[in-house]
Amino acid sequence: MIKFLDLQRLTQKYSAEIKAAAERVIDSGWFLQGKENEEFEAQYANYIGSKFCVGCANGLDALIWIFRAYIENGFMKPGDEVIVPANTYIATILAITENGLKPVLVEPNPDTLEIDDAKIEAALTSKTKAICIVHLYGRCAYTKKIGEICKAKNLKLIEDNAQAHGCEFEGVKTGNLGDAAGHSFYPGKNIGALGDAGAVTTNDEELAKTIRALANYGSSKKYIFKYCGRNSRLDEIQAAILKVKLAHIDEDNAHRQEIAKFYYENIKNPLVRLPERLNDAQNVYHLFPVLCEKRDALQAYLKENEIQTLIHYPVAPHKQECYKQWNSTSLPITEAIHAQELSLPISPVLDLGDAKIVAQTINKFNG
Numbered sequence: 001m002i003k004f005l006d007l008q009r010l011t012q013k014y015s016a017e018i019k020a021a022a023e024r025v026i027d028s029g030w031f032l033q034g035k036e037n038e039e040f041e042a043q044y045a046n047y048i049g050s051k052f053c054v055g056c057a058n059g060l061d062a063l064i065w066i067f068r069a070y071i072e073n074g075f076m077k078p079g080d081e082v083i084v085p086a087n088t089y090i091a092t093i094l095a096i097t098e099n100g101l102k103p104v105l106v107e108p109n110p111d112t113l114e115i116d117d118a119k120i121e122a123a124l125t126s127k128t129k130a131i132c133i134v135h136l137y138g139r140c141a142y143t144k145k146i147g148e149i150c151k152a153k154n155l156k157l158i159e160d161n162a163q164a165h166g167c168e169f170e171g172v173k174t175g176n177l178g179d180a181a182g183h184s185f186y187p188g189k190n191i192g193a194l195g196d197a198g199a200v201t202t203n204d205e206e207l208a209k210t211i212r213a214l215a216n217y218g219s220s221k222k223y224i225f226k227y228c229g230r231n232s233r234l235d236e237i238q239a240a241i242l243k244v245k246l247a248h249i250d251e252d253n254a255h256r257q258e259i260a261k262f263y264y265e266n267i268k269n270p271l272v273r274l275p276e277r278l279n280d281a282q283n284v285y286h287l288f289p290v291l292c293e294k295r296d297a298l299q300a301y302l303k304e305n306e307i308q309t310l311i312h313y314p315v316a317p318h319k320q321e322c323y324k325q326w327n328s329t330s331l332p333i334t335e336a337i338h339a340q341e342l343s344l345p346i347s348p349v350l351d352l353g354d355a356k357i358v359a360q361t362i363n364k365f366n367g
């Protein structure tokens with residue numbers, strides 16, 4: 001069986017360093033808001049190129065805190081609108097609605113699968129306060145046009161960088177292309193903790209301070225509460241493990257890129273469409289999506305051939321029960337992607353030989 005993502009093998013690869021990191025924290029007797037957080041935040045900010053990094057409990061919280069902090073700091077208020085791609089993981093949208101803001105769903109470009117920058121201007125209103133781009137599948141969603149729209153209209157550019165650690169646009173890392181970025185370190189992400197973890201990066205000191213307080217009960221001074229916050233802190237043990245993962249991210253991404261290169265050069269089946277290829281710096285291949293009109297048949301066929309795949313994602317956010325108010329909205333490009341997308345095995349521990357079997361098997365699929 002060729003696994004979609006062999007987390008056990010991936011963890012094994014760094015197990016000596018991970019165990020040493022965990023042991024160091026266990027022996028220290030200090031489990032929250034200590035040296036490991038401080039060091040990870042400094043190292044991750046340095047990696048992303050941003051001035052500030054604030055660790056928190058998970059990627060969803062990271063995004064929630066960004067919008068909440070803009071509300072607390074007076075830049076937005078509930079009822080304001082945020083432009084966001086319609087094809088994203090639900091967390092991006094939840095972070096917006098959680099804060100009483102209104103997501104304005106914009107269709108993606110069918111060739112890149114990222115937000116279509118040509119459709120953003122038509123979606124702007126007097127209530128628009130931000131554009132939240134999602135570097136979906138590990139590929140850069142930023143374009144110069146998006147940057148220009150934000151500047152011209154005084155909008156905040158927020159990045160959902162949950163899937164794209166290490167990705168770049170013209171030498172600048174995703175997570176440092178806009179005003180603030182949310183990062184997830186869910187175990188399967190390119191930098192994965194052994195549990196939940198997340199972070200915000202920004203160059204805005206006031207925003208960073210507000211977020212640090214919000215994620216710590218709303219307090220920046222012990223027993224003094226400025227905001228009604230929550231407990232959304234990053235564990236020391238996860239921060240220590242994340243330092244190990246961060247040290248290896250570039251080699252891990254390079255392996256993903258090698259697998260992707262192989263797929264691009266060797267998958268040749270007219271029934272299977274690959275997204276437009278970007279240069280390596282702009283794609284860290286968190287996932288390798290392909291599109292197929294007979295997606296379910298392709299998935300079943302690959303399963304029969306001992307190849308595990310996943311769908312990212314089977315149901316678009318606007319078709320979910322939690323967003324009943326948008327269920328009848330028509331977003332045909334998004335809906336087609338959700339009906340046709342299939343993610344092939346890719347990871348830092350997938351053997352090139354297995355990628356070869358995946359490509360050869362796909363090439364024999366005849367619908």
Ligand SMILES: *Cc1c(COP(=O)(O)O)cnc(C)c1O
Nearest residue numbers: 058059060089091092162184186
């Ligand atoms: C994983 C993910 C999140 C949420 O991160 P968690 O750490 O799982 O809360 C947000 N946005 C996108 C695009 C993701 O893939």
